[in-house]
Amino acid sequence: DTGVSQDPRHKITKRGQNVTFRCDPISEHNRLYWYRQTLGQGPEFLTYFQNEAQLEKSRLLSDRFSAERPKGSFSTLEIQRTEQGDSAMYLCASSVTGGSPYGYTFGSGTRLTVV
């Protein structure tokens, strides 16, 4: 397994457009997390899944943000009606329930630029 994979690596979009990012976790990992990182800041937690169940979504930034993990494998994060303030790096991570924190692995992120 090559680790957590995120696609695309970079996305430029016009304000008002919808964007969708994909995350493929490490295959045996049942937990999947989404974080947002703005310039000069640490990652900020958004939401997470255990298998296909979304266990925490209160930290999603607004109702324009939504995430899915329909079959408990890959996940998508969608931002509707993008705004310039949405420009950031979106990071995905995965882990195994009860596993070591050394197994909590981040992907390389998707950098979103809204123009």
Next chain:
Amino acid sequence: GQQLNQSPQSMFIQEGEDVSMNCTSSSIFNTWLWYKQDPGEGPVLLIALYKAGELTSNGRLTAQFGITRKDSFLNISASIPSDVGIYFCAGSLYGGSQGNLIFGKGTKLSVKP
């Protein structure tokens, strides 16, 4: 969102020098983690701490979980050019492999060759 207070924000050091950075929180955490992030990449875990007072080493890195469970520090000994990057502390209310992590703002380390 909630973040940890991490200091210093940045530092320049000579190769071979020791480095120290720390992180404080108003909340108690059950796990403290230290990550390194290179440009354009995701954070990579360096050290995980599970118990108050715990001191853990990983090569030239040493980290401690504060007795009050509200702080942690990271030391890097004999720095080398590849230590350049941004170091983040993170706290977790869980075992570090579950739930969300709360991150500091990072310490940017630059090494003079």
